Amino acid sequence: MNGMEWRLRRIMKKETGRSLVIAVDHGMALGPMSGINDLKGTVTALDATGCVDAWLITKGMYTHSFETDGSPGIIMRASGAATIAGPDLCHEGITSSVEEALSLGADAVAVSAFIGSEFEHQTLVDTANMATACHRYNVPLLGVMGLGKTNEGMKKDPKFIALGARVGAEHGADIIKTYYTETDFDKVVAGCPVPVMIAGGPKCETDLDTLKMIHGALQDGAKGIVMGRNVWQSPHPAALLAAVNGLIHENMAVKEANQLLEEKINS
Numbered sequence: 001m002n003g004m005e006w007r008l009r010r011i012m013k014k015e016t017g018r019s020l021v022i023a024v025d026h027g028m029a030l031g032p033m034s035g036i037n038d039l040k041g042t043v044t045a046l047d048a049t050g051c052v053d054a055w056l057i058t059k060g061m062y063t064h065s066f067e068t069d070g071s072p073g074i075i076m077r078a079s080g081a082a083t084i085a086g087p088d089l090c091h092e093g094i095t096s097s098v099e100e101a102l103s104l105g106a107d108a109v110a111v112s113a114f115i116g117s118e119f120e121h122q123t124l125v126d127t128a129n130m131a132t133a134c135h136r137y138n139v140p141l142l143g144v145m146g147l148g149k150t151n152e153g154m155k156k157d158p159k160f161i162a163l164g165a166r167v168g169a170e171h172g173a174d175i176i177k178t179y180y181t182e183t184d185f186d187k188v189v190a191g192c193p194v195p196v197m198i199a200g201g202p203k204c205e206t207d208l209d210t211l212k213m214i215h216g217a218l219q220d221g222a223k224g225i226v227m228g229r230n231v232w233q234s235p236h237p238a239a240l241l242a243a244v245n246g247l248i249h250e251n252m253a254v255k256e257a258n259q260l261l262e263e264k265i266n267s
């Protein structure tokens with residue numbers, strides 16, 4: 001056992017090798033928003049389900065608005081400093097350090113890189129430097145592979161998503177967060193030597209769509225989710241989490257998970 005393995009186990013469940021991570025770091029760029037306006041309330045309600053393996057959160061919200069009965073893993077976001085009011089959301093910089101993350105009790109650090117954006121070079125250099133700093137302490141780095149706004153269409157292009165996932169790993173990330181592509185996502189996973197997890201993006205039309213997306217990604221080899229809006233903006237976040245947990249850790253089919261969702265809603 002070593003520090004890297006130990007910390008990865010706080011994120012990825014040993015029994016399944018998969019993870020259900022809830023992202024609540026959106027406020028750093030988007031401000032207060034539905035579902036995480038009252039972050040403490042959201043965290044408390046979702047923690048009570050016992051389904052959340054780890055949280056992706058900023059240092060500020062972790063310090064002021066985070067309280068759980070359980071002891072989930074913590075992935076501290078260490079890049080940011082760009083908002084929707086500014087010129088470009090891709091212009092992120094480093095906002096924390098591995099030392100600060102460790103002092104706050106985090107198990108891993110997350111940094112974004114924006115492939116194909118004007119800030120691709122700088123954000124990849126930041127990713128690589130943070131990987132070096134993290135690995136000095138055996139702390140895993142989550143590479144959040146974003147895209148420039150002008151590249152939104154490319155979110156669905158498996159070649160482009162595969163490029164981002166591979167590039168993140170090449171620059172030292174130990175886990176990759178990226179977008180699910182309905183076709184050829186298995187190729188995205190095959191080209192990346194570290195676990196690939198999916199973000200959700202903007203809210204799907206229905207919870208069933210969210211379940212289908214997660215199931216598709218798992219079938220193609222994803223190791224779980226680092227997801228926000230599709231969970232905490234759902235009309236039934238706790239029930240949905242139980243169903244998502246069924247997909248990720250109990251290998252449920254979509255139909256079975258959807259049945260569980262209905263049962264939880266009606267209980």
Ligand code: 5RP
Nearest residue numbers: 023026199200201227228229
């Ligand atoms: C916000 C992020 C989010 O953590 C990420 O996009 C996952 O959330 P969602 O499922 O809502 O897309 O990087 O800055």
